[in-house]
Amino acid sequence: MFLQGLWYFGALSAQVKTGAPLAVQIAGEPLLLGRDARGAVFALRDICPHRAMPLSEGVQHTGANGETHIACPYHGWRFGVDGVCRAIPSLTEDQAAAMDIGKIRTRAYPAREVQGLVWIYLGKEGEQPQGPPPRLDHVGDSAPRLHVEMDFDCPLDHAVIGLMDPAHIPYIHRQWWWRTARSVHEKQKAFGPVPLGFSMLPHQPSSNSFLYKLLGAKPQTEIRFELPGLRTEYVLAGGRQVTGFTAVTPVDEAQTKITIALYWDHPLLTLVPDVLLHKAIMTFAGQDRDAVQAQQKGLRHDPKLMLIHDADVQAMWYFKLKREWADARAQGRPFVNPVKPAVLRWRS
Numbered sequence: 001m002f003l004q005g006l007w008y009f010g011a012l013s014a015q016v017k018t019g020a021p022l023a024v025q026i027a028g029e030p031l032l033l034g035r036d037a038r039g040a041v042f043a044l045r046d047i048c049p050h051r052a053m054p055l056s057e058g059v060q061h062t063g064a065n066g067e068t069h070i071a072c073p074y075h076g077w078r079f080g081v082d083g084v085c086r087a088i089p090s091l092t093e094d095q096a097a098a099m100d101i102g103k104i105r106t107r108a109y110p111a112r113e114v115q116g117l118v119w120i121y122l123g124k125e126g127e128q129p130q131g132p133p134p135r136l137d138h139v140g141d142s143a144p145r146l147h148v149e150m151d152f153d154c155p156l157d158h159a160v161i162g163l164m165d166p167a168h169i170p171y172i173h174r175q176w177w178w179r180t181a182r183s184v185h186e187k188q189k190a191f192g193p194v195p196l197g198f199s200m201l202p203h204q205p206s207s208n209s210f211l212y213k214l215l216g217a218k219p220q221t222e223i224r225f226e227l228p229g230l231r232t233e234y235v236l237a238g239g240r241q242v243t244g245f246t247a248v249t250p251v252d253e254a255q256t257k258i259t260i261a262l263y264w265d266h267p268l269l270t271l272v273p274d275v276l277l278h279k280a281i282m283t284f285a286g287q288d289r290d291a292v293q294a295q296q297k298g299l300r301h302d303p304k305l306m307l308i309h310d311a312d313v314q315a316m317w318y319f320k321l322k323r324e325w326a327d328a329r330a331q332g333r334p335f336v337n338p339v340k341p342a343v344l345r346w347r348s
């Protein structure tokens with residue numbers, strides 16, 4: 001159902017605090033995201049192996065040796081950040097001595113933190129990631145300066161293709177500060193493959209966007225999409241950057257979470273009050289959410305759908321990328337990116 005062997009966006013670093021485990025669900029997996037006493041992030045399956053209590057509702061302790069433990073709120077069983085049981089308080093001394101509690105465990109997932117984002121690797125149990133989590137260009141080691149989260153009541157694929165689809169823009173996003181329906185014109189953009197997806201290669205953005213004009217100094221933009229659902233938009237202008245990272249993360253088969261994290265060192269964005277920026281992003285993403293949620297009414301009847309050239313080619317690539325990833329993994333061979341360099345044309 002969901003691609004395995006990939007890093008999934010878990011949370012913002014700022015949301016994962018020492019002593020306050022965070023419950024999230026990714027691709028149907030209930031997870032506890034935590035931060036140990038030394039500040040390192042960890043991820044556990046959020047189900048106590050005793051009687052299924054969410055461990056995220058428990059308490060984090062630091063043991064005598066400095067080791068971080070999570071204590072289940074129901075009967076106090078304690079687990080290390082490796083998921084292995086460390087203590088069962090109800091056992092008498094002789095019972096504990098006769099039992100190997102180290103065999104009791106909840107699953108631990110590889111977790112890492114990069115540029116203010118926490119990544120969780122979903123693969124087979126015990127599988128180690130092939131490489132590090134995604135790293136954004138241009139932002140150095142900075143953390144996002146602003147973020148927006150939104151739940152879409154739709155499956156992952158519709159959320160992803162809804163966000164990458166250029167033809168909906170003049171219909172769904174009509175605010176004056178973005179563009180107007182009258183500004184529609186023919187576009188031509190060059191695309192090429194990137195490791196796990198494709199890029200709308202660096203170009204001067206469309207002149208019908210008011211915001212880009214404000215950035216001045218001939219802005220250059222690149223938009224990348226990579227599996228499992230990561231979209232990054234880089235805008236460079238006069239040696240400064242504005243980077244919009246969007247993680248489209250499946251919660252389960254029917255729910256998708258959108259997290260938009262914004263990085264910048266461009267002075268223009270620093271001038272805009274955070275509340276206004278937040279509101280603008282909420283408006284924009286809310287329009288996408290309303291569209292895909294309305295689409296669910298039609299999809300309930302399971303109609304046949306169409307993808308057409310060239311406006312839907314990115315959606316076609318997305319489905320090809322997914323299929324190739326799943327096939328390569330099933331066949332134990334390297335992933336071969338199915339996207340070839342192409343110029344796409346559409347009106348928007």
Ligand code: FES
Nearest residue numbers: 048050051072075
């Ligand atoms: S359910 Fe967790 S200790 Fe019993």
Ligand SMILES: [Fe+2]
Nearest residue numbers: 162163172288
């Ligand atoms: Fe949109």
